[in-house]
Structures are given as structure tokens and as C-alpha cells.
Amino acid sequence: MARQHSECVKNKNGLLFLILKKTLTLIQYRRLNARLLGGFLYKRANDVMLYQGKKISVFFLFFLGLCFSYAQKNPEVFPYKAAGLSEEEAAIHLLSRFTYGYNVNDVGQIQKEGLERWFFRQLRGKATDKELAEMLEPYADAMLDNKTLAEKYPRNTRVRRMMINDGYIPKDSVINGSVFFKEAYKNYLAEKGFKPEQELYRKFIAAKVLRAAFSANQLQEVMTDFWFNHFNVSFTKPQSAPFIPSYENHVIRPRALGKFDELLLATAKSPAMLLYLDNASSVAERPNAKNKIGINENYARELLELHTLGVDGGYTQKDVSEAARILTGWTIYPLNGYGNQNLIKQITKGNEVQRQSLIEEDFVFAANKHDKRQKTVLGKDFENNGYDEGVELIFYLSSRPQTARFVSKKIAVRFVSDTPQEALIDNMANAFLASEGDIKKILTAMVYSPAFWHRDNIYSKVKTPFELAISSVRALDAQVENPNRLINWVTRMGEKKYYYIAPTGFPDKSSYWINTGSLLNRMNFGLSFTSNKASGINIDLLELTRHHEPESPEHALDMYAKLLLPTTDIVTLKNRLSPLLTAQNLQKKVAKSSGADLHRQDEDMLAVNTRKINNRNRKSNNAMLAQVVGLIIGSPEFQRR
Amino acid sequence: MYTRRAFLKSSGLGLLGIGLMGGVPTFVAEAVAREKNNPLYSKRRVIVCIFQRGAMDGLMAVSPFEDVYFREARPTLFMDVVQKASENPLIDLDGRFGLHPSMKAFERVFRDKRLAIVHGIGSPNTTRSHFDAQDYMESGTPFQKNTSSGWLNRAVGLLGHDNIRTPFSAVSVTPALPRSLYGEEEALAISDLKTFKIQGNTALVNQNAKSFEDLYDKATNDLLRDTGKESFEAMKLLQSNLAKHYKPANNAVYPNSGLGNSLKQIAQLIKMDVGLEVAFTESNGWDTHFNQGKETGIFARNVGDLSNAIMAFWNDIEAYQDDVLVMTMTEFGRTVHQNGTNGTDHGRASCNFILGNHVDGGKVHGIVDALAKENLEDGRDLPVTTDFRTVFSEVADKHLRIKNKNELFPDWNGEGMGVLR
Known part of the structure; x- marks a missing residue:
């Protein structure tokens, strides 16, 4: 952070800068002494500092405090204006890079907070998250350490062995899938207080979905995902699988914004990697x-x-x-x-x-x-x-320069474009080396590089299936009732999370994700997203529009497109969809498919129970809204970030 | 990148029928008219690979029944060609090897010399981990973990006719893309062809498809626009050809199993002539540590399913047999000795099956020495006498006409063994 602080002052106030610099030098000098000359001199330096400190401490502290609070409020502005971006466009770019998704309200909010402040707050990754913690409670087991997990969720093969050793079943009765064995297996688990291995994996993945969708520390989640893929391990290797929850939760996430060497060392020592x-x-x-x-x-x-x-x-x-x-x-x-x-x-x-x-x-x-x-x-x-x-x-x-470059490029590919500019990688690699692999510094160097904001890089990345699913949740402020159902869609769209066999991790390029097989499924995902049964999502489309009920499908398209795709040119979208949406028969069709039959409705006009009719109308209207939102989620614009 | 749409040229038949989305797009019709008399793909060859995950006991599938050591090593699992009371004997193939009785369906094609067996096949890497061994076999690089592509994906790239790739050139009938098809070339993983379309209520499905098609047609991003176009073309092509109630030819009856259903879909793709060249699917449950059984039981059910599914497929595609080859593979074999739970543990070599009209069939290829302890790998396992790449690359060469086998299997220079004629 020192760099930001001093630079901000340099711009505004030369005197303040000098004072700060002197302070910092003194502090650094003290550290240097301590390191080089050992205890005795350290003590002396300390004394000198104290002596001087007495005289000037009040003075220093006053200015220091002033400078810090100033810096907190106004870090150096990101260079997006030079790239011709408005603040709103820059906010969207930032959100599309460092979060799992947003809607128009988020865009407004981070502009209010200040783009830079928001970014540095995300870098710290220390926001408290009460709501998320509550959501994660049913999945708390996924957070246990390896030792507890090994005891509570023993591997299936081990349970089988224990059952034989305990004389619970005869040696030769173990046939996977036989009714007898399944029953015995279930009873044995219950008796011993064990849980089936698969349940742990389900909980773990569910927790992953919830964190991605609702964590206030979005950048930390995105970086956790990045590093997991960089240091890939896979559920496909059964020996390694039981250790993967702890690998992500205790090895990667806490270090995702820390130092590269410490992260690398922690992965090297983790059972998941050691076995994988x-x-x-x-x-x-x-x-x-x-x-x-x-x-x-x-x-x-x-x-x-x-x-x-x-x-x-x-x-x-x-x-x-x-x-x-x-x-x-x-x-x-x-x-x-x-x-x-x-x-x-x-x-x-x-x-x-x-x-x-x-x-x-x-x-x-x-x-x-x-x-x-x-x-x-x-x-x-x-x-x-x-x-x-x-x-x-x-x-x-x-600490090798090759490493600095290799890792920086990979980060740039994730956050900027499939083909990041050399100058950008240089900046990041330099920051990597200068900071001895401080991930915060590398990311900071990236956002302060003009290339990060280059117009060519706006919306240049294609969302992975996971990103598409989560960004839909976030854009619509949806509730996730069944995270595993949502993840099934992610699998169908071509990303079987945690099951990528090879140590390379998923390729990070658009052409890997967009192919004939996956694209139709992305559209189908959009259409099914608003259906709770299919996607595990609960959503109130009217609440999103603050209960302004759209007057027509066209109006609905307008409202939701603005919400989900702020600043995207939605004219094309509207032009293409409007004829369809205004078609006489759409509402009829939608109503029909949603189960509200219009003929019956006519008959119902005679009925005394008008509330029933209202409900039915509302149901048909909701289905129409769902249809519109489904088309937006499945649209090419929403596939990009 | 290949020329998109080009694949449509191939598919004159059926295209002029009723398109699902209401009419055939003009360009398709044009393409068909242009190419009708000049079908590009009549010589397109298809390889169908079946991965038997879990490691098949090759010694029980194709048993060296004359081997006294083997008889001793498997007191309760050994099977014989001699008929005993209430037991189905092995099918004597050549006086030395006997085929498991549940694979009776294979007997005819073996006698017709269209089915070849390679025994003692496996990987030079001695790992006995399913994960590693499958990984090595599918990447085709037994000592390189970090090969990013699979051998079948590389094969697609080496087929040598870039301009006529189609979205259906490489299809895996599995829920996720297998390691064998990882890589640069586009490959489709699909478990049910019927789902390859815009889904939803019938009242809306056409309208939704139309909306999406319009949206993607105008997408500013090239990748999304082109892939969108291609997806809709592929969808129309597939759905207009896909029979609602598929009726296999020759009254072929597929087993009602995962493998049976997968092969049935591959047969459909072949008959639709949508450009399929590399097909992949898998069969599970081969890890028989416990009670693998003899003429009945898990193993018998598995080989029964395998052979019946393959033969139903083979009969179903009779008209295409000249251009189709089926090959099975498994990551390793199992111990020569049975273990303490009437099963077998992870071993080394196994056997595989190759079916096709150009196969040097009716033979058990490869080398299997007497199973005396001193002949076994680590004193326990059937040694690998044929590197799997020997057979894979020969198939790629003679069936798919891929000549540059060094790109297909880097670090390997072996010759074929004459499994194909």
C-alpha cells in the first residue's frame, strides 16, 4: 500500500510527501538494521528511533494520519479515461473482471464508493459476511480439516474393508449395487456415525456455489478459483478426492491474495496435491x-x-x-x-x-x-x-523471472483477455519480482496498466459455464435453493467443476468454452433458469423491477435488459426480439405452456372467485417475464464479460 | 478453423424432408444441390472406441485354458472348454485360448475373421493406478502427465482434410468430454442426441429457437456468431434426421444398458452421414476385486453386455461395415492369481478386441507365455508384451490413414503388428 500512499501525496502535496518518505525510510532502515546487524544493533536503532520519535512523533503521526486517511479516500485514479471509457463503463469492466457478476445496481454502488476504493477493499478481502455464513451452515462439514473429514467421511473402499473386518458382512458378499450390500452399507454408516463420501463432495460443491454467488469478498472467490485451476487437482483421482475440500478451503482461499511462494509451498504440502x-x-x-x-x-x-x-x-x-x-x-x-x-x-x-x-x-x-x-x-x-x-x-x-512472467501472463489471460498485451504482462511481471510475488501488487499493477482498460479488452472474455450460472444468479438477485441443481447445469454446459483430469486445469480461452455442443445448452440454461424445478433457483422477477409490472413483453425486455446488461447496446437485442415479443400469440403461448389455459380463463370470468383469475393472470404474466429473462440470459451479449 | 457449413454438403439424404424449425435454410438446400452428385464423405471412415474403465480381467475374457499354472492360480475362478454339469464352458478359439461363454455373440465374427483379439496388451508404464493408467492411455503418452491433448483429438487433427470438418466429426457419447478427446480440435460430448436442441414446451420451443438463432446471427463477437450459426445448423440437421422412434436395421437388439444406448446413438450418427469420424464411449464396472464370478456374476454380465452391445451395433450398421472399425481398450489387466475375496487385483496386461472388415481376425494376436511365476511381471502379473500404441497407431494408420504417427504418439517409434490387413 505504501506505493499508493506516497504517490497520491506526490501529486497533491510535495511537503507531505517528503515527510512521509522520511518516515518510511526510517522504518525501513530500522528493519534493515535489524536484519543485517542482529540483535544489538537492532536495539540501538530502536533506541535512536525512540529518541527521535519522542520529539517528532506527534508531528509525524498527525501528518501520517492525515495522509493515510486521504489516501484511503482517494487512491490514484485508474487510467480508464485515457482509454476513452466513461466511469460507468469502467465500473462495469471492473465488476466483470473481479466479481462473479453484477447488475445495474452494483454498477451504481461501486461508482458511489469509488472504483479504486472498491478495488482496494476487494483486495483486502476482509469484508464480514454474516449472511453468507448463515447460508453455509448446512454445508459446514465442507469446512472441516482433513483429519476430521477422514474420520467422518471415510472412503467407500475403506468402509467396505471395515465392514468385512468387523464381521459385519461376509467376505464374499460385497457386490457393489446389490440390495443386500446397499442396505448393510447404509446401516453400517449409521451405526458408526460415518457419512458417505459422496455427501461431502456434494456439500463442498454447494458451498462453492453459494460463496461465488453471495460472498462479499468477490475478488477473493474469483482468485480462489483461479489458483485452484492453476494448481489443479481432481475428483477423478479417488486417492486425492477426499482432501480436495480442505485443499480449496484451507490451502488456497486464505492465500489467494497473499504471496505466491507461500501459496505454492502450501499446495506442495497439501495431501490433495501430494496424492494427485x-x-x-x-x-x-x-x-x-x-x-x-x-x-x-x-x-x-x-x-x-x-x-x-x-x-x-x-x-x-x-x-x-x-x-x-x-x-x-x-x-x-x-x-x-x-x-x-x-x-x-x-x-x-x-x-x-x-x-x-x-x-x-x-x-x-x-x-x-x-x-x-x-x-x-x-x-x-x-x-x-x-x-x-x-x-x-x-x-x-x-523468484525466477520466468515464473513471474508465466504466472503474470496467466493472470492477465484470466482478467484481461485471451491474448493479453506484452506491455501489460511486463508491468505485472515487474511487480511480481519487485514485491517478491505479492499477489495484491501484481493485480494492482494490472489495473493501473492502460492495457487493462483498452477498449479491445472490454467484454473480451467469454464466461465459463460456472461464471454464466453464477452471474445469472447475481444479476437477478436470485436465491439459490438447490446449489447442486445449478451445478448440474454447469456440467451440462461443459464445465464439470473439480473433475478436470489433467494437471493443466481447464484451458482459459473462449474457444474452449464455446462450441457446438455447449452453446445450445447455454441457451437452454437461460430458458430453464427461471424455473425453480430445473435450476434450483428461486427468483422474484417482479421485485427486481420494484414491482413495476411491465405493461408488455417489449416493455419487460427493456426493463430487464437494462438491469442485466447495463450500457450494452441493447438496440440490436430489442430489434431482434421485439417482433417476436409483440407477436399476438406469444402471451397466449406462454400462458398455455405455463398451465394457465386461456379458454378456461374465459369461463372463469363467470366465476365468483376473481382472486383465482388474478392469480392466473399473474402466473401467465410471470411466465412471460421468465421467457424474456431466459432469452436475455441465453443471448450472446450475456455470454461475455 | 475449418469451413463452417461445409459439413452440410455431405448430408443430402433426408435434408429435404421436413426441417424441424420449419423449412430447410436456403444455404443448406444450395449446398445439397451442389454436392448431391458428388458426396464428399462416401469414403469417410469411422473409428468407434470403447474404453472399459476399471481394468478388464483379460485372462478371464480370453482364457489360456491349457495353462496349468493358470488353473492353479485361480482355484475358484478358472474356466474350461470342457462341458461340466450345469456350467457353460469357454468357447474354444484356437485350442489355446477360450472366449468367455457370455461373449458368445463374438464367436461368429471371430470365425468370420473380422474380430481380432490382442492379448498381452497394455502400457509400458507400470502404474497400477486406474487414474494414471487411464490418463496415460487416453493421452497416448505413457510417461508424460502433462500432455494436454488426447490421442483421439490429435487423430482428428491429423485426418488430413481440414475443410470438411463438421461439428460431428468427433463425438463422445458420454456426459463429459473424455481425456482421449481433450485438445485443440472441436469435439462434442453428448449423452443423448435427442437433447441436442432448444428444449422446453412444444408451444414455445420453435419460437425460442428462432429468437436465439436471430440473436446469435447478429452477435458482434465472431466466435459466438459463428458457433451459434453452426450450432443451429447442426441442430436442424440432427433433429430433422433423428427418428422419433429409432428402429435398428437387421432387427438388431441393443442391450438396455449404458453401452447399448451409447452405441445405438453412434449407429444413428453414422447412418445420418453427418460427418462422424471418431466416436468414443465407455463401459464401466470392470474393477472386479470381489466375487467376480465365472459363467455368471459381475464379470459375465459385463462381457455379455460388451459383446452384445457391440454385435447389435455391428448388425445395425451392416451397410456401413466397410468403413467402420470398433476397438476396445482398458487401462490394465488383473492379477494372474485370484485374491482372497474371489476377485482379482490390479495387474498389468489385458486383452482388447478389434472388429472390422479389414481386420486380420479370427486370431489371438500377441504373446502370452506360460503363466509360471518366473514369466510374470513382478512375479504376479501378465506381462505387457504389446504396447497399446502398437495397435492404436496401426489402426490410425491403416483404418484412418493417418501417416504421421509421431505426432499422434510422440516419443514412440514402434511398428504395427499386423492386426489390420
Whole structure:
């Protein structure tokens, strides 16, 4: 933040700037001393600071406070005007990049708050979220840690084994799908207080939908999604699957706006990643050992190719092999039924963890499995230093310029366009290196780059199916009653969330998402969205228009298009749809399909119960509105962000 | 990018019928008129791949019944060609291998030399993880995790006639796109052809489709506009040709199973002549650790379903048989010895089936040595004597006429083994 603060002052007030700069230098000097000269000098520097501080502290603090509050109110303005964008257009661009969707009210709100203030508030990601917390309550289990999950939701295969071991079922009666087994399985779970594995995954995905749709910390959610895809793991690998909820919730989300190297290290130590890319079973080769176990290079290769340097990052097969040797012994803590059950015995004596080994919650560094020979990666030598070797490797890789560029480009592709400008990537990569991988700084550099606001980049991204579904919820202020039903639609549109097999993650480009197979489903999604039964969504279309009942389908189109697609040129949309909407028979048709038969209605005119008729009219009118909204959601304009 | 609309040229038949959306678009009619006498696709070849997920016990599907070691290794699972009381014997294929009796449907095509079996096939990577082994087999790169494309997707790209790609060139009849079809080339994953349209109440469906078609026609974004156009063309083409109540030819009866339904849809696509070249589907439930059974039970049901579905398909597409080849695959085989729960655990090699008029059939190809312990991989598994790429690339070469096998299977230089003539 210091950069913003000082820059703002520079523009406005030279004197203030000087004072601030001096303060900052002093603070930095103090830190530097502390680091370089050790305790004694640190103390001295501290004393000097205190001494000076007494005299000038009031003075400093006054101005400092003034400057900070000023900076808080007015960070440097984003350079969108130079790109010819109005503030409203800029607000929409910002919302379309850093949230899961918006409607016209949000656009107004962030303009009121100030685009920059809104952005920095999102960067902090600290907004409290009472409503969301309440919504998440039924899915609270998805937030449990791995140890608790392993006990509460044991894998199906393990339950089967336990049932046999407990003599609950005869050894040879286990036939998947047989009625006897299903019954026994259900009873056994209930008796032991276990829950089925699949239930955890359902809860986890439901919670994901709710967070995306309703979290006040939208940028944090978007970045969580980005990093999950960057460090992809997959439910398709059964060994890794049970650890994925905690992977997203405890490894990625808390670090999504933190430091890249810390995030990378946390993924490297997570059971989900250790099992997905097999590092958990990668051990130093023992030439004389009976069983053929040894190095597994999968993780090391992806660490270099996908997580840090990139495929053109200038590493060799030898670098991969040596990196794999550095990471031997990095494995999972044996939890209920997972991992090497003898491991802890091997690395502990009594309650003491043996030399060099390390136990950290669900992660273990087993020194006895570690390759102790010397290694060299990218020309850097690694002496035998146990666990620290791996940490050093990960920090080293994180600090490479290739990594800064590779990761910056990937972020730019996600947030700017499928083909981001070189200058933009340069700015971001520079910020990456200067800040030692501070994700906040990289994103800040991105929004302060003119290229971010270039007209070519407005609406240049195609929404992924997940983004389309969630943006529909957000645009219509809808309630999600059944998140799993909504996610079924996302799958049908071509994005099976958390099931992408390959470590590359989903490709981030429009042509991957828009194809013949998926496009019709996007339109069908739009049409079914307003139907609770199909989409799991509950929606009050009239409330959205503040209960101004649209007079005609055309009027409805006008109202909803303004709401859902602010500033988009809706003339074309209207021109194309108007003839249809004004057609004599539309309302009739809609009414018919919604079950309100018009002939019956005529008869009902004679009925005394006029309320019934009103209801029916309203139902038919609502169906007409649903139709209009469905067409907007399925329209090409709404596929873009 | 390929020329959009081009695929329509192929499909003269049926197109002039009643279009679902009310009339055939002009350009389609024009295309048809132009190309009517010059069907571009008459020589289009189709490969149908069936992935048996879970690892099929190749030794039970095609049993070396003469092998005394094998008899010993499977006290309660071994089957014989000799008829015993109330037991169906194996079908003796060549005096050495016996086909599981539930695959009786295969016997005729095997004797007709149109069905070939490759035994001892598998991956050079020794992983026994379903996930990894499937991943490697589908990417076609057994030692590279990070290959982003699948081998069938690369095959589509290498077919060598860019200008006549259609949205139906590569279709997977599965809910999600399989790893085999990941990649640059467009591929369609669809579990039910009937749903490939704008859905909803009949009263509105045409109107909605019309609205969307108009909207996409005017989209400013090229990708959305072009894909929109193509989607509606594809939809019309498919729905106008898709019979409401499909009646397979030759009274073929598909099993009422996932695989049966998938193959039935693939047959429909082939007959509609919409440009299908690479079809994929899968069959599940092969991970038989427990009670796999013998002539009855899980395994018998699975192979019964597999063979009956494939044969129903084969009979259904009789008129197209010259251009169609069916190939099965599975990620690995199972242990030679049965385990403690009357099942088998993860092993190495298995077998696969290749059906087509140009197949060197009626033979069990490959090498299976006596199953003495010293001949087994790690002392327990049928060793892989044929790299799966040997067969896959030969099929790609001789059936699909893909010559650049180094692009199809990077890092691999092996030769074919004569499974195709």
C-alpha cells in the first residue's frame, strides 16, 4: 500500500510527501538494521528511533494520519479515461473482471464508493459476511480439516474393508449395487456415525456455489478459483478426492491474495496435491531394497512446467529429476485409512520426532525417505538439508523471472483477455519480482496498466459455464435453493467443476468454452433458469423491477435488459426480439405452456372467485417475464464479460 | 478453423424432408444441390472406441485354458472348454485360448475373421493406478502427465482434410468430454442426441429457437456468431434426421444398458452421414476385486453386455461395415492369481478386441507365455508384451490413414503388428 500512499501525496502535496518518505525510510532502515546487524544493533536503532520519535512523533503521526486517511479516500485514479471509457463503463469492466457478476445496481454502488476504493477493499478481502455464513451452515462439514473429514467421511473402499473386518458382512458378499450390500452399507454408516463420501463432495460443491454467488469478498472467490485451476487437482483421482475440500478451503482461499511462494509451498504440502501428483509415494531409491519403489517425478515436473517456470521456462529433464529428488520424503500424515500407516513409527521415538523429520498437521517430511545426495536445479546447488531443501527449491522457483512472467501472463489471460498485451504482462511481471510475488501488487499493477482498460479488452472474455450460472444468479438477485441443481447445469454446459483430469486445469480461452455442443445448452440454461424445478433457483422477477409490472413483453425486455446488461447496446437485442415479443400469440403461448389455459380463463370470468383469475393472470404474466429473462440470459451479449 | 457449413454438403439424404424449425435454410438446400452428385464423405471412415474403465480381467475374457499354472492360480475362478454339469464352458478359439461363454455373440465374427483379439496388451508404464493408467492411455503418452491433448483429438487433427470438418466429426457419447478427446480440435460430448436442441414446451420451443438463432446471427463477437450459426445448423440437421422412434436395421437388439444406448446413438450418427469420424464411449464396472464370478456374476454380465452391445451395433450398421472399425481398450489387466475375496487385483496386461472388415481376425494376436511365476511381471502379473500404441497407431494408420504417427504418439517409434490387413 505504501506505493499508493506516497504517490497520491506526490501529486497533491510535495511537503507531505517528503515527510512521509522520511518516515518510511526510517522504518525501513530500522528493519534493515535489524536484519543485517542482529540483535544489538537492532536495539540501538530502536533506541535512536525512540529518541527521535519522542520529539517528532506527534508531528509525524498527525501528518501520517492525515495522509493515510486521504489516501484511503482517494487512491490514484485508474487510467480508464485515457482509454476513452466513461466511469460507468469502467465500473462495469471492473465488476466483470473481479466479481462473479453484477447488475445495474452494483454498477451504481461501486461508482458511489469509488472504483479504486472498491478495488482496494476487494483486495483486502476482509469484508464480514454474516449472511453468507448463515447460508453455509448446512454445508459446514465442507469446512472441516482433513483429519476430521477422514474420520467422518471415510472412503467407500475403506468402509467396505471395515465392514468385512468387523464381521459385519461376509467376505464374499460385497457386490457393489446389490440390495443386500446397499442396505448393510447404509446401516453400517449409521451405526458408526460415518457419512458417505459422496455427501461431502456434494456439500463442498454447494458451498462453492453459494460463496461465488453471495460472498462479499468477490475478488477473493474469483482468485480462489483461479489458483485452484492453476494448481489443479481432481475428483477423478479417488486417492486425492477426499482432501480436495480442505485443499480449496484451507490451502488456497486464505492465500489467494497473499504471496505466491507461500501459496505454492502450501499446495506442495497439501495431501490433495501430494496424492494427485504422486509425490506422497516418491522416495529415495534404495538399490538393495526388496520392493521396487523409488522416485516419482510427476509432481516435480508439473511444479516446474505448470506451477512456476512454464513449459518454455528453460529447464531440462535433469532439473526435473533433481527437483524430484529434493522433494523425496514429502508425504501425507497417515490419516484414518490413508497413507503409510507405519510411517509415524519410523520417524518418531516415543513422542519425539526423529532427526530432521517433521510432522505438521496432515503433512509429513520423512527424513528416512529423503534422498540425501547432492542435487542441482537450474544451476543452483542443494546440499543435503532435509525438509528445508524443498522449501528452498520452492522459494527459488518462485523468484525466477520466468515464473513471474508465466504466472503474470496467466493472470492477465484470466482478467484481461485471451491474448493479453506484452506491455501489460511486463508491468505485472515487474511487480511480481519487485514485491517478491505479492499477489495484491501484481493485480494492482494490472489495473493501473492502460492495457487493462483498452477498449479491445472490454467484454473480451467469454464466461465459463460456472461464471454464466453464477452471474445469472447475481444479476437477478436470485436465491439459490438447490446449489447442486445449478451445478448440474454447469456440467451440462461443459464445465464439470473439480473433475478436470489433467494437471493443466481447464484451458482459459473462449474457444474452449464455446462450441457446438455447449452453446445450445447455454441457451437452454437461460430458458430453464427461471424455473425453480430445473435450476434450483428461486427468483422474484417482479421485485427486481420494484414491482413495476411491465405493461408488455417489449416493455419487460427493456426493463430487464437494462438491469442485466447495463450500457450494452441493447438496440440490436430489442430489434431482434421485439417482433417476436409483440407477436399476438406469444402471451397466449406462454400462458398455455405455463398451465394457465386461456379458454378456461374465459369461463372463469363467470366465476365468483376473481382472486383465482388474478392469480392466473399473474402466473401467465410471470411466465412471460421468465421467457424474456431466459432469452436475455441465453443471448450472446450475456455470454461475455 | 475449418469451413463452417461445409459439413452440410455431405448430408443430402433426408435434408429435404421436413426441417424441424420449419423449412430447410436456403444455404443448406444450395449446398445439397451442389454436392448431391458428388458426396464428399462416401469414403469417410469411422473409428468407434470403447474404453472399459476399471481394468478388464483379460485372462478371464480370453482364457489360456491349457495353462496349468493358470488353473492353479485361480482355484475358484478358472474356466474350461470342457462341458461340466450345469456350467457353460469357454468357447474354444484356437485350442489355446477360450472366449468367455457370455461373449458368445463374438464367436461368429471371430470365425468370420473380422474380430481380432490382442492379448498381452497394455502400457509400458507400470502404474497400477486406474487414474494414471487411464490418463496415460487416453493421452497416448505413457510417461508424460502433462500432455494436454488426447490421442483421439490429435487423430482428428491429423485426418488430413481440414475443410470438411463438421461439428460431428468427433463425438463422445458420454456426459463429459473424455481425456482421449481433450485438445485443440472441436469435439462434442453428448449423452443423448435427442437433447441436442432448444428444449422446453412444444408451444414455445420453435419460437425460442428462432429468437436465439436471430440473436446469435447478429452477435458482434465472431466466435459466438459463428458457433451459434453452426450450432443451429447442426441442430436442424440432427433433429430433422433423428427418428422419433429409432428402429435398428437387421432387427438388431441393443442391450438396455449404458453401452447399448451409447452405441445405438453412434449407429444413428453414422447412418445420418453427418460427418462422424471418431466416436468414443465407455463401459464401466470392470474393477472386479470381489466375487467376480465365472459363467455368471459381475464379470459375465459385463462381457455379455460388451459383446452384445457391440454385435447389435455391428448388425445395425451392416451397410456401413466397410468403413467402420470398433476397438476396445482398458487401462490394465488383473492379477494372474485370484485374491482372497474371489476377485482379482490390479495387474498389468489385458486383452482388447478389434472388429472390422479389414481386420486380420479370427486370431489371438500377441504373446502370452506360460503363466509360471518366473514369466510374470513382478512375479504376479501378465506381462505387457504389446504396447497399446502398437495397435492404436496401426489402426490410425491403416483404418484412418493417418501417416504421421509421431505426432499422434510422440516419443514412440514402434511398428504395427499386423492386426489390420
